[in-house]
Amino acid sequence: MKRTLLALASMAALALALRGIRLEEDPVHSLAHPDPIRAQVFDRYQAQGLFRDLIFVEAQDLPAADAQALAAGLGEAGYAEAPLFDRPSPETVLRLSPLLPRAEVERLMGEEALGRRAREAASVAMLPGGDAVLEELERDPLGLGPALLVRMAGAPQGGGPAVRAYRSPRPMIYDRVGRLYDLLVRLGPRVHFIGGDFFALENYRAAHHDILVCTVMSLVLNLLLFHLFTGRRVLLGLLLLGSAASYLCGLVAIRAFFGEVFAVVLAYTSTFVGFNTESLVYLSGIDPRRKREAILGVGSALGTTLIGFLLLLAGRTVMIREMAVASLAGLLGFLGFLALYPRLLASVSFRTFRWPGVALSGRWLAALSLAACGVVALAGVPGVATHVDAFRFQTPVLDEQVAHFSSRLDALSLEDVVAIPARGSAEEALAALAAQGLVDPARHPLARLPPRAEQEATLRALSGYGQAVARLAALLEEEGIRIAPAPQLPPGVAPLDGWRYLELLGSLGPLRWTDEVGGQRWLMAGLEPGRAGRDLGAAVAVSPRHHYDALLTTLSRELGLLFLAGLVAMAAFLAVVQRRAVRVLYVFAPLFLAAAAFAVWARLTGSSIHIVHLMGFSLVIAIGTDYTAVTVSGGHGPVERSKVLVAGLSALATFGSLLLARHPVLRELGATVAAGCAISMAFALLVPLRQGAGEGR
Amino acid sequence: MIAALLAAALLAAPAAGGVVTPEGLRARYGGIRRLEAEVVQVKEGKHWARPFESRVKLRYTPGRVEWETVAPVQALAVIEGDALYLVGPDGKRRDLGPMAGDPRLEAILRFVRALLSVDLPGIERDFALTYGPGELTATPRPGSQLELFTAVRLRFGADLSIAAVDLETRDEKTHLRFERVEQDPAPAARP
Numbered sequence: 067m068k069r070t071l072l073a074l075a076s077m078a079a080l081a082l083a084l085r086g087i088r089l090e091e092d093p094v095h096s097l098a099h100p101d102p103i104r105a106q107v108f109d110r111y112q113a114q115g116l117f118r119d120l121i122f123v124e125a126q127d128l129p130a131a132d133a134q135a136l137a138a139g140l141g142e143a144g145y146a147e148a149p150l151f152d153r154p155s156p157e158t159v160l161r162l163s164p165l166l167p168r169a170e171v172e173r174l175m176g177e178e179a180l181g182r183r184a185r186e187a188a189s190v191a192m193l194p195g196g197d198a199v200l201e202e203l204e205r206d207p208l209g210l211g212p213a214l215l216v217r218m219a220g221a222p223q224g225g226g227p228a229v230r231a232y233r234s235p236r237p238m239i240y241d242r243v244g245r246l247y248d249l250l251v252r253l254g255p256r257v258h259f260i261g262g263d264f265f266a267l268e269n270y271r272a273a274h275h276d277i278l279v280c281t282v283m284s285l286v287l288n289l290l291l292f293h294l295f296t297g298r299r300v301l302l303g304l305l306l307l308g309s310a311a312s313y314l315c316g317l318v319a320i321r322a323f324f325g326e327v328f329a330v331v332l333a334y335t336s337t338f339v340g341f342n343t344e345s346l347v348y349l350s351g352i353d354p355r356r357k358r359e360a361i362l363g364v365g366s367a368l369g370t371t372l373i374g375f376l377l378l379l380a381g382r383t384v385m386i387r388e389m390a391v392a393s394l395a396g397l398l399g400f401l402g403f404l405a406l407y408p409r410l411l412a413s414v415s416f417r418t419f420r421w422p423g424v425a426l427s428g429r430w431l432a433a434l435s436l437a438a439c440g441v442v443a444l445a446g447v448p449g450v451a452t453h454v455d456a457f458r459f460q461t462p463v464l465d466e467q468v469a470h471f472s473s474r475l476d477a478l479s480l481e482d483v484v485a486i487p488a489r490g491s492a493e494e495a496l497a498a499l500a501a502q503g504l505v506d507p508a509r510h511p512l513a514r515l516p517p518r519a520e521q522e523a524t525l526r527a528l529s530g531y532g533q534a535v536a537r538l539a540a541l542l543e544e545e546g547i548r549i550a551p552a553p554q555l556p557p558g559v560a561p562l563d564g565w566r567y568l569e570l571l572g573s574l575g576p577l578r579w580t581d582e583v584g585g586q587r588w589l590m591a592g593l594e595p596g597r598a599g600r601d602l603g604a605a606v607a608v609s610p611r612h613h614y615d616a617l618l619t620t621l622s623r624e625l626g627l628l629f630l631a632g633l634v635a636m637a638a639f640l641a642v643v644q645r646r647a648v649r650v651l652y653v654f655a656p657l658f659l660a661a662a663a664f665a666v667w668a669r670l671t672g673s674s675i676h677i678v679h680l681m682g683f684s685l686v687i688a689i690g691t692d693y694t695a696v697t698v699s700g701g702h703g704p705v706e707r708s709k710v711l712v713a714g715l716s717a718l719a720t721f722g723s724l725l726l727a728r729h730p731v732l733r734e735l736g737a738t739v740a741a742g743c744a745i746s747m748a749f750a751l752l753v754p755l756r757q758g759a760g761e762g763r
Numbered sequence: 764m765i766a767a768l769l770a771a772a773l774l775a776a777p778a779a780g781g782v783v784t785p786e787g788l789r790a791r792y793g794g795i796r797r798l799e800a801e802v803v804q805v806k807e808g809k810h811w812a813r814p815f816e817s818r819v820k821l822r823y824t825p826g827r828v829e830w831e832t833v834a835p836v837q838a839l840a841v842i843e844g845d846a847l848y849l850v851g852p853d854g855k856r857r858d859l860g861p862m863a864g865d866p867r868l869e870a871i872l873r874f875v876r877a878l879l880s881v882d883l884p885g886i887e888r889d890f891a892l893t894y895g896p897g898e899l900t901a902t903p904r905p906g907s908q909l910e911l912f913t914a915v916r917l918r919f920g921a922d923l924s925i926a927a928v929d930l931e932t933r934d935e936k937t938h939l940r941f942e943r944v945e946q947d948p949a950p951a952a953r954p
């Protein structure tokens with residue numbers, strides 16, 4: 067009783083330590099490029115990017131009532147309309163003025179245009195709130211800004227639907243955004259919408275569903291299983307309380323190391339009850355007469371589990387590291403909790419069962435393992451590639467929106483933008499890309515940079531700027547209106563070279579066309595359709611979808627190498643603990659079979675290995691190898707086999723519950739681990755190592 | 764003595780005197796199909812050489828507002844949907860080019876439309892409302908596109924007919940005095 071009170075008090079303290087932990091809904095936020103220069107190029111592009119704290123809504127032919135409902139929905143969710151292009155400062159407008167054709171400048175400074183501008187300004191100024199127009203007139207008296215906008219962005223389109231941008235509310239209140247999202251879905255297909263908020267919302271909804279469903283299913287199935295095999299209610303209490311302790315330990319560890327927890331990681335912690343069942347099973351009911359074999363089995367099992375988790379800890383994705391930290395802390399927390407009840411653990415007995423098996427000699431075991439490797443070689447090792455779609459939750463609705471806006475961005479050559487390191491002029495860097503057929507230079511903003519001679523001609527025309535401004539002020543004065551614009555062009559207005567032009571352009575709109583990062587000049591350019599996925603050497607994909615695809619594939623390859631290193635570490639550990647090569651081979655044999663099965667499946671379905679598979683493989687070697695390690699350590703005794711049956715069924719129940727998840731990371735993880743554990747369990751239970759085979763070298 | 768006190772109390776009461784409530788305004792202006800008024804506007808501020816008085820004919824329907832300045836100059840500005848355009852003496856429409864798509868301008872236009880028809884939900888979208896005797900004060904919500912307005916006050920007659928509107932921005936004060944207001948359906952015909 068005292069021990070239980072101590073455990074409860076410790077858990078209360080852990081729960082208090084969780085205060086202030088933040089929840090992050092979108093797992094994509096866990097991704098950062100390991101190369102700091104590339105990460106900075108991407109982050110700086112995104113910081114100014116189209117989707118930063120904005121949503122976009124495109125409505126076409128919407129009935130008045132729906133338009134009103136949409137406006138009200140946006141307002142209630144806290145969205146405020148924002149301009150697609152920032153209003154340029156007067157200085158920026160004047161610095162960009164050499165881009166205008168000379169004839170346009172002369173027209174804007176002509177008597178007719180000035181007179182019309184004065185009349186229109188006076189008419190609008192007479193409206194309530196009309197002084198805003200006069201402010202604008204003071205900043206840009208001749209209307210150079212709108213003329214530049216038309217030149218750079220094209221004339222306003224008459225027929226097509228307009229895309230409007232709205233600034234996101236911060237903090238985001240999911241319930242309100244959820245109501246808006248549901249409204250937008252209802253208004254489709256006349257309304258299209260996109261924005262990071264909607265991905266976060268879908269992930270929020272999916273994660274909440276997954277946390278609830280997976281935790282309840284996993285807990286109920288494990289408690290039923292444990293009760294079935296031990297028949298003791300007190301052990302159910304131990305598992306339940308211990309799982310709560312391990313859950314809290316895992317979360318406190320995340321709080322200590324990361325500060326915020328990904329919702330997917332929270333849902334993943336529903337698997338702790340499975341890990342805990344395994345530990346509880348292996349550590350309980352140990353026969354004092356066979357303590358050495360039991361300790362060997364438990365040591366091998368826990369050792370391989372720890373190696374599996376440490377492997378994930380070395381991953382470079384924050385979310386995966388969070389899972390590893392939570393798993394390690396959860397496991398240690400549960401072991402610490404069990405340490406309070408040594409007598410209770412010793413008193414447990416498991417129901418035993420008998421079933422036939424096919425005993426293998428060391429030679430046949432080696433042949434089977436070689437055959438499995440042969441199957442892998444024949445089927446071919448699947449390629450490693452991860453797409454961001456597999457990493458976060460998306461609905462068909464969002465997929466449709468992404469496809470719609472991708473096609474629009476593609477039309478603007480913005481769907482797949484890359485940053486390339488450049489030397490020399492911007493024009494030379496673009497020409498090099500065009501020579502490789504990667505970009506269409508006619509669709510790059512540099513195509514709209516006039517030759518130097520034309521810019522100089524425009525500047526000569528602008529020498530009359532002061533006179534034109536004075537004339538406009540005089541015309542307004544006649545209407546009783548006073549403005550005080552800058553009387554002359556500021557010093558330093560000069561013809562623009564490619565880099566200066568792209569810098570100024572980037573300061574106006576939502577897209578950055580050049581940057582300096584790591585002492586290097588970068589040029590941004592939109593790739594031609596069909597060029598995505600090509601190895602562009604030093605180029606950095608800065609469009610989110612392509613950037614994250616490339617990044618996740620790189621991280622997957624790294625995790626694959628870590629997985630192989632983990633296997634070597636695990637083999638070395640088992641060689642030391644088990645002392646016999648054939649026993650180590652026996653422990654690994656189901657992994658060879660699982661690898662063969664995966665290779666055949668990948669070949670048949672045309673699938674590749676992605677990052678979630680690799681996370682799953684790490685968990686399979688952490689959990690699945692325990693079954694063979696425990697049975698071979700215990701000489702395939704009935705108690706060990708019974709324990710493996712409970713632990714194996716528990717893993718199937720736990721990771722099988724993840725198949726009910728909405729989040730693809732959890733579903734794929736559940737399928738991979740459940741399949742791997744099923745093969746390992748079946749092998750450990752049905753294919754024992756022939757007596758005496760483990761005694762030789 | 765009593766008569767003197769009564770007289771003093773009556774003189775101290777607000778000139779308009781009507782009790783302004785959201786329910787009252789909704790009953791008076793909700794579902795309005797047409798409103799026409801003659802308005803005297805006085806603007807003064809940084810951009811005006813002297814207080815500028817103009818006479819305006821206001822014509823409101825739910826989809827369109829016409830703001831026709833009849834004196835001292837002739838000018839017609841039309842707000843249709845989220846767009847503002849001018850109509851020249853030749854009767855031809857003159858769009859305002861790229862400025863027309865600016866959300867700040869559109870916010871102003873939405874507000875003007877809501878203000879002139881006393882559309883409470885439309886005004887509340889960007890303003891917090893305070894009701895006082897004979898008047899309604901609107902204060903811009905933080906982060907609104909309309910924070911350029913520092914104060915907006917609507918004054919009503921005893922029958923809640925709109926009497927005056929005062930708008931203040933950092934650099935300008937606008938006073939609108941409403942005369943000969945007609946609306947459809949007429950207030951008396953309303954249930």
